[in-house]
Amino acid sequence: MQKHIALYISNKDDKNQLIEHILSKNSIINYSKLKGAIFSKKTLDKFIDEEVRHGNFNIVTSTKNSLLNSSEGERKKALLKYLILQNPEYILVDNVFGNLDVNAQKNIEETLTKLSLKIPVIQITNRKKDVLPFIDRIYKLENKTLVLCKETETTKKEEIKHFSQDLPKPYNLIKPQFDLLVKFNNVTIRYGDRTIVKNINWQIKPGEFWQLVGPNGSGKSTLLSLISGDNPKAYNQDITLFGVKKGSGESVWDIKRKIGYFSSEYLRGFERLHSIEKMIISGFFDSIGLYKIPSERQIMLAHQWLKVLDMFDIKTKSFLSLSVGHQRLVLIARAMVKHPPLLILDEPTNGLDDNDAELFSKLVNKIASESNTAILYVSHRKEESLLKPSFIYQLLPEPTGSIGKSIKTS
Numbered sequence: 345m346q347k348h349i350a351l352y353i354s355n356k357d358d359k360n361q362l363i364e365h366i367l368s369k370n371s372i373i374n375y376s377k378l379k380g381a382i383f384s385k386k387t388l389d390k391f392i393d394e395e396v397r398h399g400n401f402n403i404v405t406s407t408k409n410s411l412l413n414s415s416e417g418e419r420k421k422a423l424l425k426y427l428i429l430q431n432p433e434y435i436l437v438d439n440v441f442g443n444l445d446v447n448a449q450k451n452i453e454e455t456l457t458k459l460s461l462k463i464p465v466i467q468i469t470n471r472k473k474d475v476l477p478f479i480d481r482i483y484k485l486e487n488k489t490l491v492l493c494k495e496t497e498t499t500k501k502e503e504i505k506h507f508s509q510d511l512p513k514p515y516n517l518i519k520p521q522f523d524l525l526v527k528f529n530n531v532t533i534r535y536g537d538r539t540i541v542k543n544i545n546w547q548i549k550p551g552e553f554w555q556l557v558g559p560n561g562s563g564k565s566t567l568l569s570l571i572s573g574d575n576p577k578a579y580n581q582d583i584t585l586f587g588v589k590k591g592s593g594e595s596v597w598d599i600k601r602k603i604g605y606f607s608s609e610y611l612r613g614f615e616r617l618h619s620i621e622k623m624i625i626s627g628f629f630d631s632i633g634l635y636k637i638p639s640e641r642q643i644m645l646a647h648q649w650l651k652v653l654d655m656f657d658i659k660t661k662s663f664l665s666l667s668v669g670h671q672r673l674v675l676i677a678r679a680m681v682k683h684p685p686l687l688i689l690d691e692p693t694n695g696l697d698d699n700d701a702e703l704f705s706k707l708v709n710k711i712a713s714e715s716n717t718a719i720l721y722v723s724h725r726k727e728e729s730l731l732k733p734s735f736i737y738q739l740l741p742e743p744t745g746s747i748g749k750s751i752k753t754s
C-alpha cells in the first residue's frame with residue numbers, strides 16, 4: 345500500500361526550494377526515478393506562457409476556452425484533468441483548494457481520492473483544514489529538513505496579535521460628491537456568444553462591507569474588472585462609478601485613484617528591493633517604487649500605519665524579507681494610506697497559512713469598522729468566522745448567464 349504524505353508549511357517556508365528538495369534523490373520520498381506530475385500555480389503559469397508565446401493550446405477548459413481567457417477555477421480543474429491523462433507515477437499537489445468553489449473542491453477531493461488508490465499523492469498545504477482525507481503522514485519543515493508531525497502539531501496555533509492602535513485619520517478628507525460608489529443598472533456582459541452575467545443590478549454605498557460570491561466561472565472577476573476600470577466592456581453598459589457615468593468622458597485614472605486594490609496575484613509586481621516604509625509611502629503616488637519626494641504629512645501618516653501594523657521598528661527592512669502574510673499587511677496599508685472610498689480585495693487570503701489568514705482578516709475587519717472606506721472582497725474560502733461582511737452579492741449561474749442577488753447579513 346502506498347503512503348500518501350502531506351507537507352504542512354507556513355508562509356515563512358520557501359515552497360519552491362521545498363518542492364525541489366522533496367523531488368531530489370536525497371529526500372525521504374525518493375521518487376526521482378518515477379515520472380511525476382506537479383499540480384501547482386507554477387505549472388499552470390508555464391502552460392499559459394506556452395499559449396501566449398508559442399500558441400500551444402494543450403489544455404482546453406470545460407467551456408472550450410484557452411487557459412488565458414478562463415477563470416482561475418476553470419484553469420485548475422482543466423490542469424488536473426490534463427495531468428491525470430498523462431498517467432503519472434506520482435502526483436504532487438500544491439494549494440489544491442485555493443480559488444476553487446465548494447463544489448469544485450469536493451470534485452477535486454474525490455478525483456484525488458480515486459487517484460490515491462493507484463499512485464502516491466504528495467500534498468503541500470498551509471491550511472490544516474485542507475489536508476486530504478487519505479493522507480497517511482504529515483510532515484513539516486524544521487531547519488530545512490522534513491520532520492514527521494504528531495497529530496496535534498498541525499493544530500498548534502501561534503498567538504495572533506491584535507491591532508491595538510487606532511487607524512490614521514484620512515489624508516485628504518474629500519467631501520464625497522456621490523451617494524453611491526458603484527451603481528450597476530441591468531448590466532449584461534457577453535464574450536462571443538456566451539452571456540457571462542445578465543441584468544445585474546447592484547449598488548455599493550460609502551462605508552459598506554461586501555463579499556462577492558459565486559461558483560467558479562460565474563463572473564466575479566468580470567464584475568470586479570468593470571469596477572476597477574480595466575474592462576472595455578463597461579462602456580456599453582449603464583454603470584455609474586463614484587457619481588460619474590461610465591462612457592461620459594471620465595478618466596480611468598480618476599476612478600483608479602478612488603480605489604485601493606489588492607489581489608493575492610499582486611505581489612508579482614513588487615520585485616524590487618524597497619523598504620517597508622517606502623512601500624507604504626508609494627501608495628500616495630500610485631506607483632510601485634518611490635520616485636517622488638513625500639511630504640512630511642505623508643511620511644507621518646505612513647508611520648502611523650507602520651505603528652498599527654507593529655512594524656515601525658523594522659521600517660527600513662526590505663519588504664521582500666517579510667513573510668508573505670506580513671507582506672500582505674503592508675500592501676493593505678499601502679492601498680489604504682490615501683483612505684480611498686473603496687478597497688477591493690481579490691482572493692485576499694489565498695495562499696496564506698492559518699495564522700496569517702487570521703491576522704490579515706483582523707486588519708480588514710478593523711478597517712471596515714474604523715474607517716469610512718467601503719470594502720469589497722472576493723473569496724471562496726469560508727472565512728466567515730474571520731471576515732465579517734455586512735452584505736453579500738451572490739452570482740447564481742444560469743444557462744443564459746449569471747444573475748445576481750444582494751443579501752444583508754446583519
Ligand SMILES: Nc1ncnc2c1ncn2[C@@H]1O[C@H](COP(=O)(O)OP(=O)(O)OP(=O)(O)O)[C@@H](O)[C@H]1O
Nearest residue numbers: 413414415416417418535560561562563564565566
Ligand atoms: N477574455 C475572455 N474571453 C472569453 N471568455 C472569458 C474572458 N474572460 C472571462 N471569460 C469567461 O467568463 C466567465 C467568467 O469568468 P470570471 O473570471 O469572471 O469568473 P469568476 O467567477 O471570477 O471565476 P473563478 O472563481 O474561477 O475565478 C468564465 O467562464 C471565463 O472563461
